[in-house]
Amino acid sequence: MSGLTALSAPGLFLTGVRYFELIQLGRNFQDDFGICVLQLRHVQRRFYRWGESVGITDQESPAYRLATHDRSDDLDLVDETLEAIVEQLSRAQKDAAGYARRLTKTSLGNAVEELDILDEDAQLASDTSIGSRSATRLRNSRVGKAYRRSLHFGDVLTGRTQWALYKKTEFSDLLTKITNLLNELEKALPGKLEDVARVDAQQLLVDQDGVEAPAEEVGTIIDVSVNTDPVFSAALNSITAKHGHVFESMIYKGYARAHNGDNYATIPIGGVASSGTYRKIVAGGNSRTHLGNNYGYAQQSSLLLQEDHSARNSGSEDSIPPAEGLAEDL
Incomplete structure (x- = not known):
């Protein structure tokens, strides 16, 4: 050039x-x-x-x-x-x-x-x-x-x-x-690099008014950043592993497929993974839900992740497709 x-x-x-x-x-x-x-x-x-x-x-x-x-x-x-x-x-x-x-x-x-x-x-x-x-x-x-x-x-x-x-x-x-x-x-x-990534992660998770980012959005950002920005993904995982996620007032209907938790390709070093608190989770119809973390999660090879538009969260929002082999919701 x-x-x-x-x-x-x-x-x-x-x-x-x-x-x-x-x-x-x-x-x-x-x-x-x-x-x-x-x-x-x-x-x-x-x-x-x-x-x-x-x-x-x-x-x-x-x-x-x-x-x-x-x-x-x-x-x-x-x-x-x-x-x-x-x-x-x-x-x-x-x-x-x-x-x-x-x-x-x-x-x-x-x-x-x-x-x-x-x-x-x-x-x-x-x-x-x-x-x-x-x-x-x-x-x-x-x-x-x-x-x-x-x-x-x-x-x-x-x-x-x-x-x-x-x-x-x-x-x-x-x-x-x-x-x-x-x-x-x-x-x-x-x-x-790691210091700057850690600051980035902290600023994403908590805004300047002290309000925490919704766990579902953080989870999606982590999923995408594993492929595109692994240092940032690691920083996010490190912080969320200490503080955990809270999933509350979520409704799954019809044929929704949902995963509320983090994905780990391998068990984290030291066996420390993110914790989760679940309140008022409702699943109905033919929906399938997974509450908790995935281990041995195979990342998609393509950068372009596809959303499942048939899955609805809280009646109107898309939920994240789960990994294969999730148990049917009881």
């Missing part, structure tokens, strides 16, 4: 920030918009968190220079990885623009509707699914907002055209590639 090699790591990082700030999603994402936004914003925050953990604030970034003193070998890998992340974002933007041009030239009417861009604020506000509520929880929390403001990129973005992803396959492919690159970036130069 011409010109990028002349940029320092802070410059490459801030270029990546600008790409992330301008991403939107097209009409094809409407059915599971909340989950897709949640995945996208997890990856975005993970990228920003790395910058925060190593002290990047601007192009010069003296804190970053101090954090990387005498680490020339690591810096070469950091520069290469940041350049690869920016390259992936740039390529995705160009591919999406090319797709839009081709579709506009060769199609009429209803096909062009595929290029409609979904307004993130309006879409999340009008959708009561657990995915959208969880995405709204992450967006409205204090997570990363102070650092985001410190970058002062608002003026740079003024007048820039937002860009959209139109296909779910390209969306999943982009997030997978960037997630893999972030794994390399964090390994090469972790900085204060």
